[in-house]
Amino acid sequence: xxxxxxxxxxxxxxxxxxxxxxxxxxxxxxxxxxxxxxxxxxxxxxxxxxxxxxxxxxxxxxxxxxxxxxxxxxxxxxxxxxxxxxxxxxxxxxxxxxxxxxxxxxxxxxxxxxxxxxxxxxxxxxxxxxxxxxxxxxxxxxxxxxx
Amino acid sequence: xxxxxxxxxxxxxxxxxxxxxxxxxxxxxxxxxxxxxxxxxxxxxxxxxxxxxxxxxxxxxxxxxxxxxxxxxxxxxxxxxxxxxxxxxxxxxxxxxxxxxxxxxxxxxxxxxxxxxxxxxxxxxxxxxxxxxxxxxxxxxxxxxxxxxxxxxxxxxxxxxxxxxxxxxxxxxxxxxxxxxxxxxxxxxxxxxxxxxxxxxxxxxxxxxxxxxxxxxxxxxxxxxxxxxxxxxxxxxxxxxxxxxxxxxxxxxxxxxxxxxxxxxxxxxxxxxxxxxxxxxxxxxxxxxxxxxxxxxxxxxxxxxxxxxxxxxxxxxxxxxxxxxxxxxxxxxxxxxxxxxxxxxxxxxxxxxxxxxxxxxxxxxxxxxxxxxxxxxxxxxxxxxxxxxxxxxxxxxxxx
Amino acid sequence: xxxxxxxxxxxxxxxxxxxxxxxxxxxxxxxxxxxxxxxxxxxxxxxxxxxxxxxxxxxxxxxxxxxxxxxxxxxxxxxxxxxxxxxxxxxxxxxxxxxxxxxxxxxxxxxxxxxxxxxxxxxxxxxxxxxxxxxxxxxxxxxxxxxxxxxxxxxxxxxxxxxxxxxxxxxxxxxxxxxxxxxxxxxxxxxxxxxxxxxxxxxxxxxxxxxxxxxxxxxxxxxxxxxxxxxxxxxxxxxxxxxxxxxxxxxxxxxxxxxxx
Numbered sequence: 001x002x003x004x005x006x007x008x009x010x011x012x013x014x015x016x017x018x019x020x021x022x023x024x025x026x027x028x029x030x031x032x033x034x035x036x037x038x039x040x041x042x043x044x045x046x047x048x049x050x051x052x053x054x055x056x057x058x059x060x061x062x063x064x065x066x067x068x069x070x071x072x073x074x075x076x077x078x079x080x081x082x083x084x085x086x087x088x089x090x091x092x093x094x095x096x097x098x099x100x101x102x103x104x105x106x107x108x109x110x111x112x113x114x115x116x117x118x119x120x121x122x123x124x125x126x127x128x129x130x131x132x133x134x135x136x137x138x139x140x141x142x143x144x145x146x147x
Numbered sequence: 148x149x150x151x152x153x154x155x156x157x158x159x160x161x162x163x164x165x166x167x168x169x170x171x172x173x174x175x176x177x178x179x180x181x182x183x184x185x186x187x188x189x190x191x192x193x194x195x196x197x198x199x200x201x202x203x204x205x206x207x208x209x210x211x212x213x214x215x216x217x218x219x220x221x222x223x224x225x226x227x228x229x230x231x232x233x234x235x236x237x238x239x240x241x242x243x244x245x246x247x248x249x250x251x252x253x254x255x256x257x258x259x260x261x262x263x264x265x266x267x268x269x270x271x272x273x274x275x276x277x278x279x280x281x282x283x284x285x286x287x288x289x290x291x292x293x294x295x296x297x298x299x300x301x302x303x304x305x306x307x308x309x310x311x312x313x314x315x316x317x318x319x320x321x322x323x324x325x326x327x328x329x330x331x332x333x334x335x336x337x338x339x340x341x342x343x344x345x346x347x348x349x350x351x352x353x354x355x356x357x358x359x360x361x362x363x364x365x366x367x368x369x370x371x372x373x374x375x376x377x378x379x380x381x382x383x384x385x386x387x388x389x390x391x392x393x394x395x396x397x398x399x400x401x402x403x404x405x406x407x408x409x410x411x412x413x414x415x416x417x418x419x420x421x422x423x424x425x426x427x428x429x430x431x432x433x434x435x436x437x438x439x440x441x442x443x444x445x446x447x448x449x450x451x452x453x454x455x456x457x458x459x460x461x462x463x464x465x466x467x468x469x470x471x472x473x474x475x476x477x478x479x480x481x482x483x484x485x486x487x488x489x490x491x492x493x494x495x496x497x498x499x500x501x502x503x504x505x506x507x508x509x510x511x512x513x514x515x516x517x518x519x520x521x522x523x524x525x526x527x528x529x530x531x532x533x534x535x536x537x538x539x540x541x542x543x544x545x546x547x
Numbered sequence: 548x549x550x551x552x553x554x555x556x557x558x559x560x561x562x563x564x565x566x567x568x569x570x571x572x573x574x575x576x577x578x579x580x581x582x583x584x585x586x587x588x589x590x591x592x593x594x595x596x597x598x599x600x601x602x603x604x605x606x607x608x609x610x611x612x613x614x615x616x617x618x619x620x621x622x623x624x625x626x627x628x629x630x631x632x633x634x635x636x637x638x639x640x641x642x643x644x645x646x647x648x649x650x651x652x653x654x655x656x657x658x659x660x661x662x663x664x665x666x667x668x669x670x671x672x673x674x675x676x677x678x679x680x681x682x683x684x685x686x687x688x689x690x691x692x693x694x695x696x697x698x699x700x701x702x703x704x705x706x707x708x709x710x711x712x713x714x715x716x717x718x719x720x721x722x723x724x725x726x727x728x729x730x731x732x733x734x735x736x737x738x739x740x741x742x743x744x745x746x747x748x749x750x751x752x753x754x755x756x757x758x759x760x761x762x763x764x765x766x767x768x769x770x771x772x773x774x775x776x777x778x779x780x781x782x783x784x785x786x787x788x789x790x791x792x793x794x795x796x797x798x799x800x801x802x803x804x805x806x807x808x
Contacts, residue, residue: 053700060698063606063690065749072729109261113699113734115727187735189721194644198706198719258704258719258736262684266703269684276683276707333677333797334713483715485668485793486655486808493653493668494629494640495715501644 027103030096034077045100048074052110071110076118090116149541151233153298153532156525161369166525169518176515179508180255188258191509196501197479202256204471205513208354209249209520210283210325211347212467214318215355217242217290219382221318224293224311230378230543234363236533239294239314241362241524242355243287248520250283252512275327282321289314298532322348329474336413337478342403346396352389354467357460360386362524364457367538375540376451383456387444390463394437397470413481416500417473424477427469436466476503608691612743612802613774614758615781615790616666619807620768623665626652628769631760632669635744636731638718647718649741650757655808664808667757667769670695670716670741671793672802678708678717687738693774693802694743702737709738713794716740743802774802 037044048069055067078096079087088094090111093102101108156162183190193200220238223231254260270277293310296302323344330343360382367374401418404410417424440459444450480501485491491498528534632650633639640646650669656662672695678687679695686701687708697708697717709717717740724733730746733739744755758771772781784790790804 056700060696060700061688061690063692063745063749109734113724113727113732113737115729115732119729187722188719189645194721195647195709195718196644196715198709258706258738259702262701262703265684265701269686269701271682271685273680274683274707276681276705280683328707332681332711334711479710483713485714486653488659489655489657491653491655493651494642495648495651496644497651497653497668497715 027099029099030078030080030094032078032096071114072119075114075116079118087117149537149539151542152536153236153534154536155532156366156370156529156534158529159370162525162529165369166522169522169525172511172518173515173522176252176255176512176518179511179515180260183256183508183512184260190506192504192506193509194503196496197476197503199475199479200503201476201505201509202252202512204468204475205516206249206253206256207325207328207475208468208471209245209252209516211322211351211471212354212358213242213245213249214286214322214325215351215353216245216359217314217318218352218355219359220293221311221315224307225315230381233535233538233542234359234378235311236294236297236531237363237366237524237528238359239290239297240527240531240533241359241520242318243290243294244520244523244527245358246283246286247523248516248518251519252516256512275324275331279321279324279328282317282324286314286317286321289317294531294533318351319348322351329478334483335478336410336481336484337417337474340400340403342396342400346393346400349389349392349396350467350470353386353393353463356382356386356389357463357467360456360460361464362521363538364453366525366528366534370534372534373537373539375538375543376453377540377543377545378538379453379456380451381543383444383450383459386459386463387441387450390437390441390444394433394441397432397437409487412484413478416481417477421477421480421500424473424480427477428473431469432466432473435462436464436469440466479503606691606694606749609775611693611774612748613672613693613772613781614743614755614803615770615772615784615806616803617768617770617806618664618666620766621666622766623652623654623663625764625766627760627764627766628652628667628757631756632741635728635747635756636742637724637726637728637733638739645721647720647739649716649718649739666805666808668714668716668793669757669803670712670743671714671799672741672743674800674802676799677711677713681707681711683707690745692748694745694748695740695802696742696745697738697740699732699734699737699739704736704738706738712740713797713799 039047051069052071052074055069056071058064058067059070080092080094080096082088082092082094090098092098095116097108097110191200217238219231220235220242222228223235223238254263257263266280270280272278289310293307293314296306296310326344326347329338330340332338360379364374364379366372401414404414417428419425421428440462443455443459449455480503482491482496482498482500485497629648629650629652636649638647638649640648640651650667652665653668655664655666657664672689672693674693676687676689676695679689682688682702683705684701684703686698686703687695688698689695704719706719709715709719717738719738720733720735723735727733731742744752744757747755754771758769761767761769770781770784772779774782774785776782777786784806785804788806790806791808792799792801792804
């Protein structure tokens with residue numbers, strides 16, 4: 001009798017998740033600007049921590065800036081505007097990352113060090129210089145070959 | 148010969164009262180940790196010149212005392228002295244407790260204590276800190292096994308001796324590792340000396356024995372269990388010898404430094420011109436922490452009195468604390484010698500003696516670690532059969 | 548090379564069983580194939596790195612970035628390098644002992660002669676960095692091209708590297724940081740120091756903020772370049788004029804050299 005009761009409670013407890021999800025308590029994730037991820041949102045939702053961690057090791061340890069997923073890239077597209085039509089920082093609970101992370105109660109510490117505002121495209125930011133550089137590199141290589 | 152019966156502590160109001168008091172200190176330290184973690188280390192007295200402060204002195208003191216507290220058990224199990232064997236369980240428990248207290252203070256003072264998992268999964272084996280992490284956790288496991296061998300029935304007769312030997316050797320390596328934290332730094336004038344490791348080992352003997360004496364005398368007094376005067380005198384004599392050894396190593400350390408012109412700067416700083424550090428060195432470390440308790444404990448009549456033993460132990464602890472304060476903080480106060488022969492000045496405190504005022508928060512954190520160590524000891528004695536019913540002199544063979 | 552006691556591979560002094568054991572044969576083959584595989588894998592990367600002209604895909608292990616500072620050209624009242632660094636990376640030193648300082652101007656006065664000199668001191672980017680040796684998590688590390696950095700993702704803020712650094716190059720962040728530069732993330736509870744403007748180097752600027760500023764003032768006291776390239780300005784200057792390392796007796800083989808101290 002006791003066992004039946006315990007099993008029943010367990011089933012009840014485990015069903016809270018899907019029930020809640022079905023009822024729409026899931027957070028209201030703000031829409032991003034820019035092109036959608038080719039891998040799909042579900043892939044990103046599940047894998048973004050590993051992608052970020054892998055790329056950060058490449059960038060910091062190896063100096064490889066040619067990475068697929070950079071934090072500044074995420075922030076640029078996923079900026080959420082506050083009431084003053086300016087992007088909010090990670091201090092605000094409206095912030096893109098915070099919406100899901102507050103719901104899931106998983107604290108992130110990226111923005112203790114990284115600036116949570118989208119990078120000013122006017123500044124010499126790393127990611128946005130790349131297309132020209134590849135051309136430079138290619139030309140230099142071809143030049144070197146012809147010597 | 149009296150049969151040793153180990154018994155748990157009874158839940159008397161005194162025990163609960165003590166635990167409650169310790170709980171207050173632990174809770175206060177917990178609050179400090181949350182506060183510092185939220186606002187950053189700006190609220191402490193530490194800065195970019197004195198990067199390790201009072202919490203580190205407390206932590207290193209507790210860790211070094213932990214390895215020394217195991218001494219009594221080692222003398223019983225490894226060196227076969229029968230009189231010490233009844234105290235072995237308490238000695239081992241105290242060792243674990245002090246280590247946990249020290250580690251708690253150390254870890255909670257990190258800039259990112261939330262990254263403890265990173266520490267446990269990313270090891271850099273050229274760093275003595277990494278080795279220390281393994282040594283400290285290994286120490287707790289080995290000493291726990293050691294206590295188990297002493298308490299379990301049906302184990303072969305060599306089990307206790309083997310575990311005791313393993314624990315003894317491990318603790319020597321551990322204390323070498325702790326001393327090497329400073330001994331292996333080339334940067335600072337006060338460090339970079341091979342003698343740091345053996346100095347710390349002898350320091351552990353002294354403060355470990357003093358801590359053990361205080362705990363065993365305190366707990367037997369509180370619970371009304373016997374603690375024989377002859378046994379106490381034996382421990383006290385040992386403590387006196389350890390103090391003498393510590394004074395010897397300290398003398399060698401400073402004499403060697405004084406001989407080299409390169410180190411005159413830091414030596415005159417510590418021995419003469421250092422203000423608080425000079426006072427702590429001569430007044431507390433050498434005089435009241437070294438010569439006075441040694442004199443008392445070697446004295447034929449004074450050394451046998453309980454009150455004098457307690458006093459001497461307290462003085463030794465104060466002396467050990469002062470020694471670590473001079474090493475850890477004095478060593479940072481003295482400026483780096485980047486440009487020998489020049490007077491240096493800059494906007495980053497080059498060339499000047501660095502000032503440090505410990506904040507109340509750091510003191511509370513440190514005391515919380517001490518309280519945690521004592522609380523673990525008492526709780527351990529409460530739930531496990533650690534403390535013998537009587538530590539009277541019945542099992543101490545009279546000296547011929 | 549004739550090492551006594553060591554038999555040359557493949558040959559054997561007369562009279563010994565010259566047949567290799569099965570395990571040895573397999574091990575050799577495995578090693579050979581492994582070496583071949585590694586070469587094949589690495590070759591494209593090496594070629595890629597070789598063709599980058601300062602705009603490398605990764606940190607180039609053939610390069611060793613270094614600085615040469617001429618203290619004779621450094622006026623005592625100039626702080627251009629310090630200001631440039633703090634502007635570039637977003638740190639501020641307002642005189643508090645808890646404020647960070649990545650690069651500082653140091654004034655020297657000879658005790659015997661009274662002669663004064665001034666020069667900037669920053670992380671010396673040692674070849675054998677004590678800070679890298681002592682970091683428990685490996686957060687303090689040396690990149691392939693010689694730059695010594697703190698991986699702030701892994702830094703636990705233990706400050707052992709600050710104890711170990713002979714030049715007091717590192718600072719600990721004592722309070723919350725806001726408004727970080729995108730190219731220099733920095734946060735409370737971690738340790739930081741001069742990173743030789745890695746972000747500038749990696750995008751091809753070829754120099755650091757402090758050197759740029761020093762050149763802009765006209766003093767030209769600092770040269771930046773690749774110490775492994777014999778044709779670079781810095782290598783030529785190091786080869787022609789005497790220079791020293793700070794605390795040279797520690798034998799750390801520094802990436803920052805000084806002249807005319």
